[in-house]
Amino acid sequence: MTSPRTTGVWISADSATMLRWSPELTVRHRIDSTVPGRHRSTGRPPTEDRGGEDHREEHMRAFLNQIAQAVAIDDDLLLVGDGEVVEHFADQIRTDDQSHGRKRRIEVEKSGPVTERQLLALIRTFAGSPAKRYLPR
Numbered sequence: 653m654t655s656p657r658t659t660g661v662w663i664s665a666d667s668a669t670m671l672r673w674s675p676e677l678t679v680r681h682r683i684d685s686t687v688p689g690r691h692r693s694t695g696r697p698p699t700e701d702r703g704g705e706d707h708r709e710e711h712m713r714a715f716l717n718q719i720a721q722a723v724a725i726d727d728d729l730l731l732v733g734d735g736e737v738v739e740h741f742a743d744q745i746r747t748d749d750q751s752h753g754r755k756r757r758i759e760v761e762k763s764g765p766v767t768e769r770q771l772l773a774l775i776r777t778f779a780g781s782p783a784k785r786y787l788p789r
Contacts, residue, residue, distance in 0.1 A: 659727040660775035662766055663738050668719045671768065672727065673775045681722055716741050721766045728757040730778040732771065748770040
């Protein structure tokens with residue numbers, strides 16, 4: 653284990669669920685986003701009153717910054733998600749770490765929605781401390 657604590661984040665454009673794990677304690681945190689959904693093209697050009705990609709990107713930047721502020725700067729990170737949002741977040745964290753001279757392990761795992769128990773199992777395995785398996789008697 654590189655760090656005494658590991659944070660796992662399941663992230664989508666709708667929300668982020670974070671679990672900060674150490675052998676002694678697990679802390680849960682959820683952040684809901686205000687990112688507007690993508691709309692299908694109607695064949696008409698976008699107008700300012702309907703928002704548009706610039707408006708969505710502004711909300712996305714604010715959402716990713718909110719998550720980044722909630723993640724401890726010395727934790728190893730396992731980032732889980734099924735879309736481009738998890739990749740954008742990983743890039744943001746890596747860039748920030750590089751500009752501040754921080755070194756930590758950051759991995760991205762593609763996955764659809766996971767339960768908190770599944771996320772915790774992924775985090776523990778990533779941290780090198782998988783849960784013990786017991787055989788039925």
